[in-house]
Amino acid sequence: MAVDFKDRESSLEAYRQLLLIRIFEETLEDLFGKGKIPGFVHTYIGQEAIAVGVCSNLRSDDYVTSTHRGHGHAIAKGIDLNGLMAEVFGKVTGICKGRGGSMHVADFSKGILGANGIVAAGTVIAAGAGLSIQSREQDQVVVCFFGDGGINKGTVHEAMNFCSVKRLPVVFVCENNQYAQFTSRKLTTSVSDLSKRGAAYGMSTASLDGNNVVEVAEVSKKAIDDARNGLGPTLVVADTYRFGGHYVGDPQAYRSEDEVSKSRTRDPLLLFEKHLESQGLVDRDQLELEKVAITELVDEAVSFAERSDYPEVHSATDYVFTDRIEGS
Amino acid sequence: MRSISFGQATVEATAAAMREDETVVVTGEDIGWGGNFGQFKGLLEEFGPKRVVDMPISEALILGSAVGAAVTGLRPVASLSFVEFTMGAMDEIINQAAKFRYMFGGQVSVPMVVRASDGVLRSSGAQHSESFEAFFSHMPGLKVVAPSNPADAKGLLRSAIDDDDPVIYLENKKITFRRGPVPEEDYRTALGEAAIAREGSDVSLITYSVMTQHALEAAQVLLEDHSIEAEVVDLRSLVPLDMESVLRSVAKTRRAVVCHEAWTFGGFGGEIASQINEHLFGELVAPVLRVGAQSAPIAFSPPLERALVPEASEVVQAVLRTLKP
Ligand SMILES: Cc1ncc(C[n+]2csc(CCOP(=O)(O)OP(=O)(O)O)c2C)c(N)n1
Numbered sequence: 007m008a009v010d011f012k013d014r015e016s017s018l019e020a021y022r023q024l025l026l027i028r029i030f031e032e033t034l035e036d037l038f039g040k041g042k043i044p045g046f047v048h049t050y051i052g053q054e055a056i057a058v059g060v061c062s063n064l065r066s067d068d069y070v071t072s073t074h075r076g077h078g079h080a081i082a083k084g085i086d087l088n089g090l091m092a093e094v095f096g097k098v099t100g101i102c103k104g105r106g107g108s109m110h111v112a113d114f115s116k117g118i119l120g121a122n123g124i125v126a127a128g129t130v131i132a133a134g135a136g137l138s139i140q141s142r143e144q145d146q147v148v149v150c151f152f153g154d155g156g157i158n159k160g161t162v163h164e165a166m167n168f169c170s171v172k173r174l175p176v177v178f179v180c181e182n183n184q185y186a187q188f189t190s191r192k193l194t195t196s197v198s199d200l201s202k203r204g205a206a207y208g209m210s211t212a213s214l215d216g217n218n219v220v221e222v223a224e225v226s227k228k229a230i231d232d233a234r235n236g237l238g239p240t241l242v243v244a245d246t247y248r249f250g251g252h253y254v255g256d257p258q259a260y261r262s263e264d265e266v267s268k269s270r271t272r273d274p275l276l277l278f279e280k281h282l283e284s285q286g287l288v289d290r291d292q293l294e295l296e297k298v299a300i301t302e303l304v305d306e307a308v309s310f311a312e313r314s315d316y317p318e319v320h321s322a323t324d325y326v327f328t329d330r331i332e333g334s
Numbered sequence: 335m336r337s338i339s340f341g342q343a344t345v346e347a348t349a350a351a352m353r354e355d356e357t358v359v360v361t362g363e364d365i366g367w368g369g370n371f372g373q374f375k376g377l378l379e380e381f382g383p384k385r386v387v388d389m390p391i392s393e394a395l396i397l398g399s400a401v402g403a404a405v406t407g408l409r410p411v412a413s414l415s416f417v418e419f420t421m422g423a424m425d426e427i428i429n430q431a432a433k434f435r436y437m438f439g440g441q442v443s444v445p446m447v448v449r450a451s452d453g454v455l456r457s458s459g460a461q462h463s464e465s466f467e468a469f470f471s472h473m474p475g476l477k478v479v480a481p482s483n484p485a486d487a488k489g490l491l492r493s494a495i496d497d498d499d500p501v502i503y504l505e506n507k508k509i510t511f512r513r514g515p516v517p518e519e520d521y522r523t524a525l526g527e528a529a530i531a532r533e534g535s536d537v538s539l540i541t542y543s544v545m546t547q548h549a550l551e552a553a554q555v556l557l558e559d560h561s562i563e564a565e566v567v568d569l570r571s572l573v574p575l576d577m578e579s580v581l582r583s584v585a586k587t588r589r590a591v592v593c594h595e596a597w598t599f600g601g602f603g604g605e606i607a608s609q610i611n612e613h614l615f616g617e618l619v620a621p622v623l624r625v626g627a628q629s630a631p632i633a634f635s636p637p638l639e640r641a642l643v644p645e646a647s648e649v650v651q652a653v654l655r656t657l658k659p
């Protein structure tokens with residue numbers, strides 16, 4: 007439910023979410039470095055305010071579609087932390103029973119329709135969820151997270167056009183972190199103001215500072231309320247910066263250290279801490295206590311994942327069909 | 335001979351083609367930075383942004399524009415880092431590239447190469463681990479190449495770029511970083527000529543891409559542990575298909591196991607097995623067996639991934655079955 011930034015407890019809750027994503031992912035970086043996590047890990051560090059601000063306006067029966075960089079969206083939408091961690095380890099206790107991994111975490115019971123390894127795949131799926139809500143005459147909302155690289159994919163345009171013409175309850179949130187893998191947005195995208203892409207489809211648009219959780223929450227609230235009230239979709243462009251590489255281990259030859267360190271002065275977590283302190287809502291000691299508590303939560307998730315078993319080899323072809331088909 | 339990686343070998347082939355023919359251009363995501371696997375390292379520096387074109391994340395555009403460029407005077411090499419991304423451009427491959435020449439009565443050829451990395455690599459998950467050669471080779475009008483070692487990677491890519499028809503060039507991720515001896519000079523390896531990667535008299539292992547490497551490992555184990563002499567036939571290209579070499583080998587050994595990393599069910603191995611049966615039915619002393627992946631999307635969890643996808647030990651098991659029925 008919407009954050010009341012005048013209220014101490016409500017603000018602290020938003021802070022805890024930011025911290026949880028940050029500490030979860032710093033822990034993943036560490037575990038990945040130690041060889042404990044298979045596959046690839048894409049971290050959301052530096053972008054946490056977007057997921058937290060947007061999802062603070064969502065109900066548990068609302069939907070989100072996510073990307074390859076999806077842990078933050080899942081956490082902000084309320085995924086079970088132990089199940090998330092165990093999934094990243096490939097354990098049978100994982101939220102997808104170890105079948106998915108980091109790039110494919112999902113919890114349909116919480117409206118998390120999946121992190122996705124195919125760029126911008128979530129956009130058309132969000133359109134379908136929106137159609138479903140409209141057809142079922144519900145007042146749910148879909149938030150579709152995607153990247154500034156993804157915005158050039160045809161599916162984005164097909165989805166925005168359709169959602170706009172049908173006034174579907176979908177909010178497109180473009181996380182503009184300046185890069186698609188190793189390529190600067192400027193090299194491949196025709197407009198620097200990405201919100202123009204929404205305007206082209208007759209949609210409402212909004213641009214905001216994606217590192218400021220207060221601004222994200224307030225601006226996205228209007229978009230989400232509009233969607234819920236039958237006023238159709240909005241394209242929200244959230245400017246931000248990816249602190250880490252495209253994936254953990256990316257040598258990052260394509261950008262300067264100077265650029266990265268400059269961006270770190272606008273760390274969404276630090277900005278929000280400053281806000282909380284300057285508003286007299288929370289003091290330093292309290293913030294430190296929160297860090298200890300969240301670290302404990304994440305540590306517990308790691309030990310849960312480490313204690314868990316891998317799936318049984320004979321179950322490798324389970325879940326392909328609803329009812330098992332033999333001989334194929 | 336010096337030893338270089340599969341990826342480096344393809345850079346050499348591309349650069350040689352670009353030096354020789356200025357209509358050769360390279361397009362794809364992140365290629366200015368060398369590509370996900372270093373397959374384009376140094377090309378932007380040598381040939382500039384008009385010939386090494388960084389594309390947006392728009393697979394339909396990347397492959398569709400290659401068709402458009404190919405029928406108007408260029409020889410595009412369009413790259414997708416993972417073969418799964420071709421699925422966002424199957425119309426451009428199947429309905430456009432493959433059909434233009436036939437449908438328009440032979441007026442044009444479509445001289446383009448689609449490069450894509452396939453196969454399993456350390457828990458890349460269901461959307462980054464698969465092998466789709468069966469889809470492509472099923473469609474008339476597409477040539478399909480799947481090299482197994484750096485030297486072939488270089489020579490086959492050179493021929494693929496020369497070729498006047500669309501070629502799907504599949505580079506397996508597990509072997510992309512592996513090194514092997516590669517001649518320094520510029521050379522071509524013809525499409526449609528299988529290689530006998532190892533000679534043997536007891537059983538033929540018909541294979542391509544990464545499974546050639548696993549088949550060679552298996553052949554060594556079979557010799558050492560079971561005194562079985564396996565012959566390994568590396569197809570190198572699936573279309574055109576060198577069935578003559580396959581039949582020559584199987585006529586000699588009278589036993590065949592067809593091996594690929596892709597799913598067994600509906601896989602390319604079925605085509606090979608069927609052709610062997612059609613030509614050599616009376617001479618076989620055991621049914622032709624297939625080794626491939628079990629029918630499931632490729633799981634993330636390491637033990638499941640390993641269980642789904644075959645390696646050398648599965649090849650050994652299959653060979654033993656053909657010998658001791
Ligand atoms: C259809 C498709 N094409 C290409 C890729 C490879 N790829 C993975 S992430 C990525 C960059 C995505 O950039 P953006 O949308 O800005 O998201 P970010 O990584 O910055 O969060 C690319 C090209 C993919 N996963 N899917």
Ligand SMILES: [Mg+2]
Binds near residue numbers: 186
């Ligand atoms: Mg981006």
